[in-house]
Amino acid sequence: MSATSSFDPRHPLKSLTIPRDALRPPSADNPRLGATLSLLAHAGLIAALALSVQWHTEDPAGVEAELWAAVPEIAAPRAQAPEPAPEVAPPPPPKAVTPPQPTAAEREAEIAIEMAKQEKLEKERQEALDQKAREKRQRDEKARKEQLQKDAEKERLDREKAEAKEREKDKLAQQKQEQAAAAAREKARQDQLRRMNEQLGGNGAPTSTGTAARDAGPSANxxxxxxxxxxxxxxxxxxxxxxxxxxxxxxxxxxxxxxxxxxxxxxxxxxxxxxxxxxxxxxxxxxxxxxxxxxxxxxxxxxxxxxx
Known part of the structure; x- marks a missing residue:
């Protein structure tokens, strides 16, 4: 910052005014000095390019630069890299524990328990089979009874139909017999009337054309x-x-x-x-x-x- 500038906290913008002479570049009256500075600048550029090709082998060195600002600012503290966590050694593997060997009595008890379980399972399986067999027998018995009832009902219906046909047949035969008997009686009556008429003669008028022995109407008195x-x-x-x-x-x-x-x-x-x-x-x-x-x-x- 130039020594001629002053900072006034009451007027910050006014206090930062820089004199015009401080911003004017220096006069280049000597050409040699400019050429020398140009060569130095090019040499520095070439050196910087030569050093930049080694980035993959070396980490670039940190460069610090001091910047001047119109308004003074205070930089924040540099971030500190976190410290690496301490390595913790893995716990040792647990030691293999050998189970105690069962005694002969314990083995016999386990065998007895296993046999009892097997017997129980076999008993339950047998009971389930027996239950299924009973249910099947019950279904078969029910189906047999239903079939017997159907057969009995069918037989009853067939018997009733046969009896009805037989009664109808007997009724028709009886009707035919009654008709034949009635026809025979009527024929016998007609024959009897004819014989009586032949024996007694009619009592009608001489011009009567009837065949009966007497008129059907009542007598005169x-x-x-x-x-x-x-x-x-x-x-x-x-x-x-x-x-x-x-x-x-x-x-x-x-x-x-x-x-x-x-x-x-x-x-x-x-x-x-x-x-x-x-x-x-x-x-x-x-x-x-x-x-x-x-x-x-x-x-x-x-x-x-x-x-x-």
Whole structure:
């Protein structure tokens, strides 16, 4: 630092002002001095190049240079290389310890323990095999029972089907027999009727084209006989005015038993209609016609007085 500079802590930039004459280079009035300095500079450069090729054989020497700065600074302390750690000797290898040899009793005990373990393992293995065998037998027995049940069910169904077919066959045969018997009875009846007609002859008109011995309708006086059977059962507590007429439809069985009766045409007098119905119910049975039959149904008219 130049002796002419001064440092003022209150004005740091102002105190660092350098005089202009201090920065001006010196005058080169002597040329020899310049040439000498140039040769010395080149010789130093050549020497430096010669020394620089030996970097791989020698460590370059440290060079210290003092630098001048406009602002004075204090350098930090030089870093110190860490001290090498002291080498620690490896621990000696452990000495081999020879295990104590077992005695004969201990060997026998170990052998017995090992045999007991083997026996236990063999026993467990045998028990596992036995368990598997039992389970297999149970599965086989269950499957056999299920198969027997299936076979029994199939046999039952087959037997029921066979029995149903047999019953159907017997039913058809019975129906055929009944039909044949009915046909035989009808044929015998027709033959009997034909023989009776041939023996007795018909009672129809000469111009009749029928083949029966008698007409199917009732005889001429049959209605009168019916009315004569029912009329006495008509009971009234008072005389019915006028001459009301009630038509009654009567249904009977072949033996003459009355099964149904109803008014088909009212007389207009309810008392008379009810009295006629009660009389029919009280009569119960009608007489047969001349041909031994009772026609059904029949419609008969009842009135308090005979028609004139």
């Amino acid at each position: 049959y209605a009168g006989r019916i009315k004569a059977r029912i009329q006495p059962n008509i009971q009234l507590l008072f005389e019915v005015p006028g001459n009301p007429q009630a038509e009654v439809r009567i249904t009977v069985m072949p033996d003459g038993t009355i099964t149904k009766w109803e008014i088909t045409k009212s007389s207009g007098v309810k008392e008379w209609d009810d009295a006629v119905l009660r009389a029919v119910e009280k009569t119960g049975v009608l007489p047969r016609d001349e041909n031994g039959r009772v026609p059904s149904p029949m419609v008969i008219t009842f009135s308090p007085r005979p028609r004139t």
